Amino acid sequence: MKQMERTPWADLDGQPRELTAMLLAALEAMGRHPEIRRVRRTAREALRPETGWRLLDAGCGAGDVARRLAGETGGEVVALDVSAATIAAAVERHDGSAVRYAVGDLASIDLPAGSVDGVWCERVLQHVDDADVVIAELIRVTRPGGRVCLIDTDWTSLAFDGVPPALARTVVDDMHGRLTPRRADMGRTLRRRLVGKGLRDVTATPVTCLFPDPASAAVVLPMLNPGVPEDAWTTPPGVRQKWFSHVEAAGARGDFLAVLTIWVVTGAV
Numbered sequence: 001m002k003q004m005e006r007t008p009w010a011d012l013d014g015q016p017r018e019l020t021a022m023l024l025a026a027l028e029a030m031g032r033h034p035e036i037r038r039v040r041r042t043a044r045e046a047l048r049p050e051t052g053w054r055l056l057d058a059g060c061g062a063g064d065v066a067r068r069l070a071g072e073t074g075g076e077v078v079a080l081d082v083s084a085a086t087i088a089a090a091v092e093r094h095d096g097s098a099v100r101y102a103v104g105d106l107a108s109i110d111l112p113a114g115s116v117d118g119v120w121c122e123r124v125l126q127h128v129d130d131a132d133v134v135i136a137e138l139i140r141v142t143r144p145g146g147r148v149c150l151i152d153t154d155w156t157s158l159a160f161d162g163v164p165p166a167l168a169r170t171v172v173d174d175m176h177g178r179l180t181p182r183r184a185d186m187g188r189t190l191r192r193r194l195v196g197k198g199l200r201d202v203t204a205t206p207v208t209c210l211f212p213d214p215a216s217a218a219v220v221l222p223m224l225n226p227g228v229p230e231d232a233w234t235t236p237p238g239v240r241q242k243w244f245s246h247v248e249a250a251g252a253r254g255d256f257l258a259v260l261t262i263w264v265v266t267g268a269v
């Protein structure tokens, strides 16, 4: 699979301030989406954090999951993200739970070996330069017997119905090059990566998210989001407009459908 260009998610601090704010708002909207909540419930059940566990939320974004995990387990959560703007947004949203926010690159985590009981890493590995280097770091900081939970999208699983297939292919191919990640297939590679690192009791659960209308899909899928600026599209002239008119028509008929698989993979160190 060819390596894609870096997306804005790989370098939020390098983006115009308005774009960073838009992406953080998009993350929060995704966190409220019922299908993303289903993915997170699946991950929570797979990680099985025990009371008092010290957890790392690796690539925490605005820290919603970190705060929820801290509230549920009663232990400290280290919420780590490479973006200072994102960590500032997370600190603004702090609710008094036992979360310690830090700026840092997952390729070289500033924590001692074996210093956490578990790791949550959601929709981050698809954006990093070398996922195996990051996974090795996540394993290094986890104590023997602790668990690592990786959650990532398989963008190559994205499929539509109710819109012309050739048009959908054009749009998806275009967006995969820029707005979706360096490794479009990351989700389904996670099991192999954890097995390769010698983790025990590796489990892999594909969660196929269903978007039965355009509005629901737009929260998670950039090519359905009319708020993504037109200049982010590099499709031939007229394709964007044609796409949205077909999407709208399918929505009006009630036969629009999109599906996307997000993988939840865990292993014991």
Ligand SMILES: C[S@@+](CC[C@H](N)C(=O)[O-])C[C@H]1O[C@@H](n2cnc3c(N)ncnc32)[C@H](O)[C@@H]1O
Binding pocket: 009, 010, 011, 012, 027, 031, 058, 059, 060, 061, 062, 080, 081, 082, 083, 086, 104, 105, 106, 107, 121, 122, 123, 124, 127, 128
């Ligand atoms: C799509 S967001 C996911 C955020 C959060 N995990 C969630 O699911 O809501 C990807 C996050 O990974 C962070 N990120 C990307 N590369 C990183 C790296 N090398 N080290 C740490 N964080 C990184 C980004 O800054 C961004 O906050």
